Amino acid sequence: MRTLITNSTYLSSDYSWIKGNILIEDGIIKKLGTENFEHDIKINAENQLILPGLINSHSHSYTSFSKASIENTPLDIYMLHAFASSSERNYREIYISTLIEGIELLKNGVTSTLDHFMMRPNISVEGLEVAAKAYKDCGIKANIAPQYSDLSYSKTVPFLSSELPKKYYENPISLEHDQYFSIMDTMIKNYQNNDQVKFLIGVDGPQRCSDELIKKTAKFLKNRNCGWHTHILESKTQAITSYQRYGKGLVEYLNDFEVLNNKTTFVHYVWSNLTEDALVKENNVNIVHCPSSLLHLNSGMAKIDKFYHEGMNIAIGTDGANSGNLNMIEKIRLTADLHNLRNPDYNNWITAKNALKMCYENGRKVMMNDNIGRIAIGCDADLVFIDTNNSLWQPIHDLTKQFVYTESGVNIKRVMVKGEILVENGELTRLNELSILKEATDLKKEIDLLLVEKKSFLMEKLPYYEKMYFREIMRDIGKL
Numbered sequence: 001m002r003t004l005i006t007n008s009t010y011l012s013s014d015y016s017w018i019k020g021n022i023l024i025e026d027g028i029i030k031k032l033g034t035e036n037f038e039h040d041i042k043i044n045a046e047n048q049l050i051l052p053g054l055i056n057s058h059s060h061s062y063t064s065f066s067k068a069s070i071e072n073t074p075l076d077i078y079m080l081h082a083f084a085s086s087s088e089r090n091y092r093e094i095y096i097s098t099l100i101e102g103i104e105l106l107k108n109g110v111t112s113t114l115d116h117f118m119m120r121p122n123i124s125v126e127g128l129e130v131a132a133k134a135y136k137d138c139g140i141k142a143n144i145a146p147q148y149s150d151l152s153y154s155k156t157v158p159f160l161s162s163e164l165p166k167k168y169y170e171n172p173i174s175l176e177h178d179q180y181f182s183i184m185d186t187m188i189k190n191y192q193n194n195d196q197v198k199f200l201i202g203v204d205g206p207q208r209c210s211d212e213l214i215k216k217t218a219k220f221l222k223n224r225n226c227g228w229h230t231h232i233l234e235s236k237t238q239a240i241t242s243y244q245r246y247g248k249g250l251v252e253y254l255n256d257f258e259v260l261n262n263k264t265t266f267v268h269y270v271w272s273n274l275t276e277d278a279l280v281k282e283n284n285v286n287i288v289h290c291p292s293s294l295l296h297l298n299s300g301m302a303k304i305d306k307f308y309h310e311g312m313n314i315a316i317g318t319d320g321a322n323s324g325n326l327n328m329i330e331k332i333r334l335t336a337d338l339h340n341l342r343n344p345d346y347n348n349w350i351t352a353k354n355a356l357k358m359c360y361e362n363g364r365k366v367m368m369n370d371n372i373g374r375i376a377i378g379c380d381a382d383l384v385f386i387d388t389n390n391s392l393w394q395p396i397h398d399l400t401k402q403f404v405y406t407e408s409g410v411n412i413k414r415v416m417v418k419g420e421i422l423v424e425n426g427e428l429t430r431l432n433e434l435s436i437l438k439e440a441t442d443l444k445k446e447i448d449l450l451l452v453e454k455k456s457f458l459m460e461k462l463p464y465y466e467k468m469y470f471r472e473i474m475r476d477i478g479k480l
């Protein structure tokens with residue numbers, strides 16, 4: 001099947017805008033130019049911009065059932081709410097929540113996403129297959145990194161000894177280490193030739209893992225062409241925990257296990273020291289910046305502008321829908337604007353073009369897929385079309401700046417993955433969205449009944465966490 005897109009203005013791989021035609025054959029961009037290439041179907045893209053589909057480098061699909069459920073609050077407090085508002089999901093809940101995540105992202109112009117996937121109390125092959133099916137059904141590309149850790153969460157925050165009564169320490173995940181790696185081995189192998197869904201290792205946070213588990217992770221990764229993805233140094237209390245437990249920064253600790261390389265992705269990375277920054281740079285580790293969750297949780301001001309200008313690989317993520325929304329265009333704009341607050345030297349601020357490059361070029365590295373994030377011959381035809389014949393866009397001044405600073409996603413006309421149109425005029429082409437939303441609403445009512453007890457337990461723990469938070473946030477941990 002050959003599709004010819006005519007009269008288009010598209011973002012080229014050197015970030016200039018080109019007027020011309022795009023020929024897609026079997027999902028791949030085959031030709032670019034001004035000729036009327038032979039085709040079976042024609043799409044007239046007059047008054048539309050075409051960009052590569054956006055790449056969301058970090059999200060959590062389970063939060064699509066708890067979107068905006070948590071008021072802005074620090075991470076340590078947020079985590080309690082997140083635990084209390086997530087259930088042990090049956091397969092139908094996993095399927096529908098993952099599907100809704102995929103739908104919402106697609107409608108926001110995202111064609112590739114990284115799902116730091118949560119399945120409590122333990123992951124299973126069946127549960128992961130259900131999530132993979134949801135992504136296959138809605139058509140978005142997804143790398144799934146199932147989260148794991150083996151320590152009680154409360155043991156990984158800096159409480160003083162005996163400060164938190166024993167009854168409030170959670171049970172750690174009961175899955176044996178070897179079971180996790182066996183499941184992951186199966187999933188990675190099952191999907192190694194699948195060009196839509198892939199699996200990788202998903203550490204929850206290194207400080208939430210025992211030394212033994214990190215050692216086994218290093219061993220698992222050593223002989224495989226497999227990525228790994230983890231939250232790291234999101235909050236000040238995580239840095240404090242690391243200094244108290246290991247006598248060094250978390251990245252320095254991980255470096256002892258030789259797990260830092262270009263297949264490693266650190267999400268957030270706010271409270272790093274200079275030695276850690278040097279290790280990240282030297283080992284080509286990817287960093288995912290999630291500006292709206294950083295704001296929602298006041299995690300601190302990540303040194304993203306500095307890192308970017310030093311050549312580090314910074315990608316952008318939405319994070320979960322309970323600490324922001326899934327609007328990637330908004331995250332790109334926030335990335336361009338937010339760090340201005342950190343540095344008065346405007347020559348080093350992140351421009352609109354820099355922020356777009358982070359989304360695409362570094363997102364591609366996080367996804368470990370060279371065929372996405374650019375409109376170039378041989379790449380996948382993952383495209384988002386923006387209608388410019390409206391008051392938001394006219395009169396046109398500068399396409400890149402107008403896209404980053406003014407577009408909200410409201411003018412997304414069409415979204416295509418591997419040449420297949422999945423969203424047209426705001427409507428899904430493959431799925432009946434209304435029936436999916438109806439099922440989600442029904443499931444949510446059942447889940448809420450199960451969460452009543454968890455939420456009251458949360459209220460008992462909260463004062464202890466608040467006391468710890470207000471003490472530790474004032475602690476001097478030196479210059480970062």
Ligand SMILES: [Zn+2]
Pocket residue numbers: 058059060116231267319320
């Ligand atoms: Zn996250």
